[in-house]
Amino acid sequence: MLRKFHRLPGLMAGLFLIVLSVTGAVLALAPTLDRVSAVIPAFGEVSVAELADRVVTHYPGTEQIVREPSGKVIVYYSRDGQAGADLVNPVTGEGIAPYESSAFFGWVKDLHRAFMLDDAGRALAGVLAAFMVLLCISGILLLARRTGGWRNLLRPLSGSGSKRIHAELARFAVLGLLLSALTGSYLSAQRFGFLPEASEIGPTFPAEVSGGQPAPVGTLKALGNVDFGEFRELVFPYPGDSQDVYSLTTRGGSGFVDQATGELLQYQPRSDGSVVQQWIVSLHTGEGLWWLSLILGAAALTVPVLSMTGGIIWWQRRRSSGQLPDNADASQADTLILVGSEGNATWGFARELHSSLNKAGFRVHCSEMNALANQYPQASRLFVLTSTYGDGDAPASAQQFMARLGNFRPGKALTFAVLGFGDRQFPNFCKFAVEVDAALANKGLGRLHGLEKIDRCAAAQFSEWGESISKDIGVPLTLDYNPLPPATVELELVERADYGLAIQAPTSILRFKAAEQGGWTKVFSGNHKTLPSFEAGDLLGVMPPNGQAPRFYSLASSATDGVVEICVRKQPGGLCSGYLHALRLGDRIEGFVRQNPEFRPAKGNLPIILIGAGAGIGPLAGFIRKNTSRNPMYLYWGGRDSRSDFLYQPELGDYLDDLRLTGLNTAFSRSDERAYVQDKLRQDQMALRQMASKGAQFLVCGGRDMAAGVRQVIDDILKPLNTDVESLKKQGRYLEDIY
Structure with missing residues (x-):
């Protein structure tokens, strides 16, 4: 139902919403352009009395001075019987250029407000604004559902193509569009009488005026007390009429100024309704808030793309x-x-x-x-x-x-x-x-x-x-389907370390560098000519020869290490592992990075307990390498023979020396000890239980059988604490990367 609530207004009003948004984006440029061309004195630099005195010096026939929301100052004057209007410099009072409202922006404004159709068009624009409110609210709810809750709204989105573009743009623009739509709906409802419009009754003309000799405008006390930043409008008295007064409007209210004494008469503050009304107009148009106008304009420009991608998504759903x-x-x-x-x-x-x-x-x-x-x-x-x-x-x-x-x-x-x-x-x-x-x-x-x-449409898992x-x-099936063929990068093997040959369990640490440097990135589709940023624990997808489904290997390196490092055991009959083990230095492969943000050590100084076996040591070694802050980190790892397949032995020794690794406990199943990593955990159960009680995090990487055995041991260790692995998982304190 929520999806229909979102889809129907978009399909019904798509073309009109595009017109409304494009014209709105154009109009959003006006406040910024006006602001750029305006001369804005510093606060306290110019009073209204000083402004008026300087303007009158250059325009003796001044009738009215207006300060627009952008800060531009316009003088309306009479010269030789002809009326005129100029933009002036408020600091000097000199004219800058003749003032004339933009015919182009006027045409766009009429198209935006009424589609050139007077009241009927204004009514249509109001209905469209209400539609946009529905689209924004339902869109926010759909985004929250898609990302798994409100707390995840800012997390990276999965997918590609129209769905990814639509969701990313919506997340970027929804607040700006909602603000425009709400204020536009409010103003439209006011115009057609559905909501009361704030009325501003100005002050009554003063009953008593001094009628004395007019003083120079620059000496009038009431005008001298108003800073330029508060000023909105000053209407001059009729020449030769000593009973007339100056009409002054400021940001806070309006009143009259005696032209002889300079006293402020009949001042009336603005009503609360008038203040709210002005804010709604400013929030809708960006007038006086040039930075907001840019935000609203940028948000409006997404609507044509959102309309197009939304239509594509709808059509794809119908076809599918x-x-x-x-x-x-x-x-x-x-x-x-x-x-x-x-x-x-x-x-x-x-x-x-x-x-x-x-x-x-x-x-x-x-x-x-x-x-x-x-x-x-x-x-x-x-x-x-x-x-x-x-x-x-x-x-x-x-x-x-x-x-x-x-x-x-x-x-x-x-x-x-x-x-x-x-x-x-x-x-x-x-x-x-x-x-x-x-x-x-x-x-x-x-x-x-x-x-x-199946995680993220993994073709290999489906197969x-x-x-x-x-x-x-009892019937052979071949399921070979890859919905999102990844864009790959050519990687060149630059270093390798081989282990396990003597015990018929060949395992290699392979280090690659990107063969193609530079290039550009297609942000929304996820196609990269260079590898994106990655961390240890992310996945490297490798495209094996004559195989359409990629194989994934946990990364043992981060982008800052300058290499792409994986640890691979050769599997009997393994298409990809055999391919990788046959590589020589200088050979190249096709690969891509898949983010795996849920397998990361927690930040802070709480203990981190790393548990793995065999090639599962890869990402764990990467975590230790990045532990430059020397937080407590312990590794439990199992291999077969310490003389043949002690993976990362030199590096682990260095990490112990420089305290990136706090403790190392290894188990080898074909040694005299004939121990497994589970045995080492049981031996250290008192220390592990104490660290768990202090908030320690467990990260497990390796085969499924090993991981199942480790879970059982950790459950036994945690029993005296009245907790278990499942409870730690819910707290993000027990993470697994198993295969």
């Missing part, structure tokens, strides 16, 4: 939910694929699965999760592919699924498998997929395959899931 080729009728299908998607990415994976199952001879029906039928008489297997929207919500094409599931009557033979898509940096990673998996199990369906989760499903259904 259309019928697939060779889609079997739901009543005849033996295999079902239900898709929960917010921004089309999940549909691409569903199409790949649909095509592969069709090729394998299955009758496959694919539809969105909202289209769940009450029953599927021929179906024996159900695949649910769903993303999670924002902070654990259902995506657009699955918002009705849970309600429909109540009426669903599955056949006895129907089994299911749920595949979740999300971004691991958010705390509720794949939460909706977890809920769907549990709901289907509670409905009585058998499991074809356990719940699995691995397909291999597992192949075993479950």
Whole structure:
């Protein structure tokens, strides 16, 4: 519903909103241009009496002096029976140039306010301003949902193309657009009588005037007490009429000044309503606030792009939910694929699965999760592919699924498998997929395959899931789909250190430098000709030869180290690991960086406990290298043989010497000790428990089996503290990077 609330006003009023925003951006230049051309005396430098005296010297026929919100001063005068108006220098009183309002800005203002249609156009502009308020508020809510909550609104956004551009620009411009829309709606509502308009009744003409000989304007006391910065307007008395007075308007109010005595008569402060009214006008136009006008103009310029990208996103959603080729009728299908998607990415994976199952001879029906039928008489297997929207919500094409599931009557033979898509940096990673998996199990369906989760549309994970499903259904499937082919950088191998050859577990530390320096960056699409900034713990995606899916390796270096460093163990039959191990110095590979901000040591001086095994030491060594502030940092690491695969041994010794590493505890499974990293943790459980009680953070990197064993040990260690690993995870004190 929220998405429809956001989409409909945009689609209905897109073209008019573009006209309104472009003309608004043009008008936003006027206050800045006026400010640049204005001469602004310092505070206290010029009083109104001094200003008037200097102007009258050069313009004896002065009738009125006006100070505009920008600070420009205009004198209206009569000379030889002809009326004139000049811009003047308030410091000298000399004329700068004849004053004439801009015909161009006047035309643009009429187009902006009324589309050249008088009251009908003004009414339309008011309705559009109200539409923009709805768009801004619903857009802010959608951004909060997409980023996983209000606290995450400023975090980096994932994705690319129109969705990324739309979200980034919206986040940049929404406050400026909302301010313009709210003030514009308010002014329009006032004009058409929906809101009361503040009235300002000026002071009554003084009943008694001295009528004496007029004094020189520069000597009048009331005018001398008003600084130039407070001044707005001074109307001169009619020549030769001793009973007439000066009319003075300042920022705080208005009154009259006796031309003989210089006394202030009948002064009346501005009403609160008038002050509010003027502020609303200033906030809408930027008059008197040139810096705000630039902000409002920049925000307005995003509307054409937001309208275009919004239209593209809407069209892509419509296309993505259309019928697939060779889609079997739901009543005849033996295999079902239900898709929960917010921004089309999940549909691409569903199409790949649909095509592969069709090729394998299955009758496959694919539809969105909202289209769940009450029953599927021929179906024996159900695949649910769903993303999670924002902070654990259902995506657009699955918002009705849970309600429909109540009426669903599955056949006895129907089994299911749920595949979740999300971004691991958010705390509720794949939460909706977890809920769907549990709901289907509670409905009585058998499991074809356990719940699995894919991080940031990883093609390699999808391919691995397909291999597992192949075993479950007894039919080979090849799922080779990469929705976002990454833009890669050519990296040249400049250094390597090889370990583990003697124990048939070859592991290498590989260091690369970018072969192509310089270049430019496409900010929104994420395409880079040079590597972006990165930290230890981020991921290097490597494109293996003859393989479309990248393989990811945790980085052991930061951008400031000047190298891209990874630690790679050669896997039996491993396509990418074998490729990397075969490299020689000077050889080049194609790679790209993927940020992994959720695997980082906490800042501050609380203890950091690093735990890993094998090649998992890579990012941990990088964290230690960056610990130049010498905060307490302990490493527990397991290898096979200290004589063959003690990775980073020289560096770790140096880090101990210079106190970047506080403590090192190693375990080698093929040594006389035959110990694993879990054993070393148990040996130090008293010290670890004490550090945990003081707020220590645990970072674990390595294989899944090792990580599972470490979790069990840490849970045992934490029991006396009445806490566990899951509790530490929620606090951000137990982080894992496992494979």
